[in-house]
Amino acid sequence: MTPYALTVDAGTGDLRAADHLLHAMAAGLALPEGTFGCTHLVRGDRPRVAVSLSLPSRPLLDTLRERLTAAGYGAVTPGLPDAVGRAVLYPGATALTGTMTVAELLASSAIDRVTVLGTPEPPGPETRMVTRDHVRPQWQRDGLVLAATPAMGGTLVPFEAPDPTPCCADH
Template sequence: MIIGLDAGSRTVTEAEHLLHDMVKVLGLPAGTVGCTHFVRPESGAPHVACSLVLQAPPSGLPENVGAALGDSRTGPDDLAEGAALAAAEHAAGAGGRLVLFPGHAELNGTLTVAEVLAGSSIEQVVVLAQAEDPSPDTLVVTNDHVRPQWRDGRVVLLTMPAAGGRLMPAEVPNPTPCCVDHG
């Protein structure tokens, strides 16, 4: 079962913190799948919500967090709506970026495409602006930050070319915010 969670996070970093906190609060095991989703509820501003795969219904969710599990919604209405959108997107495999997933802790350093696929729940590695998948022996410099996405029901890691014929995830850790060096 998939639960949507929404604390009105303005950034993916805030939403990732919520995911990690909820995994601890709910006592979920390693390998739990947790995603972030950009949501646009009708009753509020666009923001980032989360989804988690659960084995059993949760108990003890924080009051300030909207939650959606099946047809059940709890918490503030706008956050419960965002949570429902996140859960639906995850359930359909139509969108969301995976933060927690089987094998994510082992995707460190430089690995081959074959190692990424064999050691995690990532099903495909694609390269920006290239029609064909990279060869299995192509090196991927993970920068210890791998965030695949749901695409058409599959877990796909989007990469981009890096120095020396290698690849790196298209999402980089700690990106420089826009306008940091100008007004």
């Protein structure tokens, strides 16, 4: 991730709304190639989800800060709120659709590695990944890491489901 980053706190209450906010920013502000847009959980008296935008250069950052403030997206502050953002916008994200191999996923995106929950070894490059068109890696020690889980037929799926069932939905 680049050192040129801004945090936007729009008081967003959940991850889905924060994802939509990032996509709206990308569309409305014509964010440049190489932009990373992440969600960050903010704890404390008023739990919420802030978003960050990391850009490839300082001049772009200054321009974006002015545009975000003028558009009224929320409180804009310099830097990142933490180092473990959940990436929504990143190079190659839109290409991660359908089923592809782990090697294809890594080659076509900014994701650095894939881990499989419950296993010590990374998946083989030919392992098939069913993306469900929803791939949300997280920053871990300066690398973008996608957590996956085993699925039917020897495939993998990203750990985060696109439409999760709310806790206690059947009560």
